[in-house]
Each structure stands twice: as C-alpha cells, then as structure tokens.
Amino acid sequence: MEILVNLDVMMAKRKISAGELAERVGITPANLSILKNNKAKAIRFSTLMALCRELRCQPGDLLEFVDDQQEGSDGRT
Amino acid sequence: MEILVNLDVMMAKRKISAGELAERVGITPANLSILKNNKAKAIRFSTLMALCRELRCQPGDLLEFVDDQQEGSDGRT
DNA sequence: AAATATTTATTGTTTTTCGATAAATTTTAG
DNA sequence: CTAAAATTTATCGAAAAACAATAAATATTT
Numbered sequence: 553m554e555i556l557v558n559l560d561v562m563m564a565k566r567k568i569s570a571g572e573l574a575e576r577v578g579i580t581p582a583n584l585s586i587l588k589n590n591k592a593k594a595i596r597f598s599t600l601m602a603l604c605r606e607l608r609c610q611p612g613d614l615l616e617f618v619d620d621q622q623e624g625s626d627g628r629t
Numbered sequence: 630m631e632i633l634v635n636l637d638v639m640m641a642k643r644k645i646s647a648g649e650l651a652e653r654v655g656i657t658p659a660n661l662s663i664l665k666n667n668k669a670k671a672i673r674f675s676t677l678m679a680l681c682r683e684l685r686c687q688p689g690d691l692l693e694f695v696d697d698q699q700e701g702s703d704g705r706t
Numbered sequence: 707a708a709a710t711a712t713t714t715a716t717t718g719t720t721t722t723t724c725g726a727t728a729a730a731t732t733t734t735a736g
Numbered sequence: 737c738t739a740a741a742a743t744t745t746a747t748c749g750a751a752a753a754a755c756a757a758t759a760a761a762t763a764t765t766t
Contacts, residue, residue: 553682555674570743583724585744594722594754596671597632604694605630612689617681647712660755662713671723671753 556616559588562607577602633693634672636665639684654679 563573574584579599586592587599600611607613640650651661656676663669664676677688684690 553678555678580725594671594673601630601632601694605696610689610694611692612687615688617678617687657756
C-alpha cells in the first residue's frame with residue numbers, strides 16, 4: 553500500500569525535462585528527482601501547486617494510491 | 630491559486646463522521662479538522678494513504694488544484 | 707438544555723522538506 | 737567509445753510543518 557508520484561508520465565506528456573521543470577517549479581533538480589522517484593514521504597501544497605501549474609494538471613494526475621489488497625490475489629508484483 | 634482538500638465530499642459519500650475517520654486513519658480529530666478545513670500546508674503520504682484506504686478513493690478525489698488564472702477573467706469568486 | 711461532535715488554539719516533539727553542494731550514475735551526442 | 741550533459745544519490749543543516757496531546761470554544765444534534 554503506497555502513494556505513487558507519477559511525475560514522469562505528465563512530464564512525458566508535456567515534453568519537459570527534469571531540469572527544466574525543476575527550474576520552473578522553483579526547486580532544485582535534486583529535490584525534484586526525489587519526488588519523481590518516490591523517495592519523498594510528504595509534499596508541501598506549495599510544491600504540489602507549482603507542479604500542477606507548470607504541468608497544467610491536477611494532483612490526481614501526479615498522485616496515485618495503490619492498495620495491495622485490491623490487486624490480483626495471485627501475488628503478481 | 631491553491632490546493633483544496635475535499636475531504637468533506639468523500640466523507641459524505643461514505644457516510645463517515647470526522648471522529649470516526651480520524652480514529653480509523655490514526656490521527657487526532659483536531660488534526661483531521663485542520664486537513665479538512667484547508668488549514669494544512671503539507672501532507673504526509675502516510676496520512677494521505679490512510680485517508681484513501683479508509684475512504685476507498687484516490688488522492689485525486691481529495692486534492693484539487695484551483696488555478697485563479699484559469700477561471701473567468703471577470704473576477705467572479 | 708444537555709450531550710455530542712467539531713473546530714480552534716497552544717505547546718512541544720519529531721519528521722521531513724528543501725537548499726546547497728558534491729559525487730556517482732545514467733543518458734545523450736558526437 | 738568517449739565526452740558532455742543530465743539525472744540521481746547522498747550529506748548536512750536549517751526552516752517548515754505534521755502530529756500528538758490537551759484544553760477551550762463553537763457548532764450540531766437530540
């Protein structure tokens with residue numbers, strides 16, 4: 553059970569690089585990387601807001617709740 | 630421009646009270662209230678996860694990005 | 707009105723972001 | 737393949753904020 557940050561999907565859709573997005577959002581590339589690779593344990597709304605603004609999307613496009621109990625009961629992945 | 634926490638909508642949909650949800654999620658009613666009334670400035674994924682689990686919903690059901698520039702240009706609301 | 711539930715406020719602790727920076731790794735070009 | 741560029745990982749410290757605990761105020765319900 554976890555929250556996934558699907559930044560890469562929206563970045564691909566908007567054809568924007570990590571470096572460019574970091575600059576536009578106003579955080580360091582290093583911190584954006586942490587967010588993008590699911591290493592973050594929380595997020596400030598100010599950051600989420602800037603990401604949504606620059607990617608022209610909704611929080612739901614970036615955050616996904618994955619419930620293990622809800623997947624297939626055959627243990628795949 | 631802001632991030633809205635639409636907890637009340639899902640709570641109504643699931644017919645669950647604030648006290649009950651707080652207990653199931655594992656935070657104090659006081660802290661849930663802060664979240665529910667848009668007083669929070671960030672959220673831990675562990676909390677968002679527990680909310681999604683108990684409300685059987687996705688982050689996108691609870692978080693909304695409102696862009697002022699995107700609304701009507703006549704200053705309504 | 708009384709009981710219950712929710713909100714607001716305060717204090718202290720702990721967690722985590724985030725900047726800054728550097729090093730390691732990966733990806734992209736030539 | 738090699739070199740450059742981009743990205744990721746890792747530290748460190750500082751600032752921000754969650755969260756618990758608690759109490760008081762407010763609102764809701766019965």
